[in-house]
Amino acid sequence: MNLKFKRKSFCFKLSSKVENSNTIYLEKSGWIIQLVNNEQEVGFGEVSPLLMRDFKKCQEQINKIPEYINLINLSEQIKTFHPCIQSAINSALAEINGEIIFKKKYFFDEIDQAAILFNPNNVIEELHKLQKNRNFLGKSLTLKWKVAIKDNELEERNLKAILNQMNSNIRLRIDANGSWSREIANRWADILKDNLNIDWLEQPLAIDDIDGLKELNKKIPIALDESLLKYPTLINDWDGWQIRRPSQEKNPINLLRDLENKKGLISISTSFETGIGRRWLYHLSSLQLLGPTPKVPGLAMNKTPNSYLFLNEPQKIWDRL
């Protein structure tokens, strides 16, 4: 199959900063790619690196892909490229081949249809605000709290306050982004292990501390995130929750198949994609909700600005970019 490859770069400011224990995100840059085959069938993909060093690597590599290339050469060339480039190309190919058929509309716009990202500076106030809001009364809400940002003593105090004040309709996900020691992770696991509101502790220990994570997973549900990206074989081996990011995986078709086959303990998460990459998030999240362990996805919807970049119509995004 002969293909025409085109790319356009994008950059947007997040509506407000997103902070975790390793970094602060203020804006997002990447590329939209378009593949067209001999029959003029079109597929779109998004190269969506999260960190500057990955962005630079992608920039260098994406410039090496020629405008006219056949499928075999393209598949061979990207094998050594950054996972975000592989993800974009494989996504676009899947669209051309009809391996994924997107819907015109997905339903993740309401506050209870995705996890709500807490501002780590105001966790208690935000909890109060949500619980007082009449619009959310009786709704099941999922809150995501990024920790290991402040002093642990303060964060533990906040945790106890949250646990004391949290209504039963609230679910909680706590993400340390790999920054806790085993000692701190165990303290939190001991506080939370019998709590019925907790979904999981997300990547509490360093990416490489797989033994520590396994041990902790016996005490409380542990969701792997960054470890899965560094060690993709854990996708088949990890006996627990997995945070999956289609734009960061070499071939999101594998994730699509897993969800179609009703594999459980998978939660879908954003890397601040535009509307092009978001189609995958929506599609996979819809499938996840039909599986054996439904959980609302982490889409950080309120972090993306109101712009054509977030339409659910890829051609319109492409034309205006």
Ligand SMILES: [Mg+2]
């Ligand atoms: Mg995470």
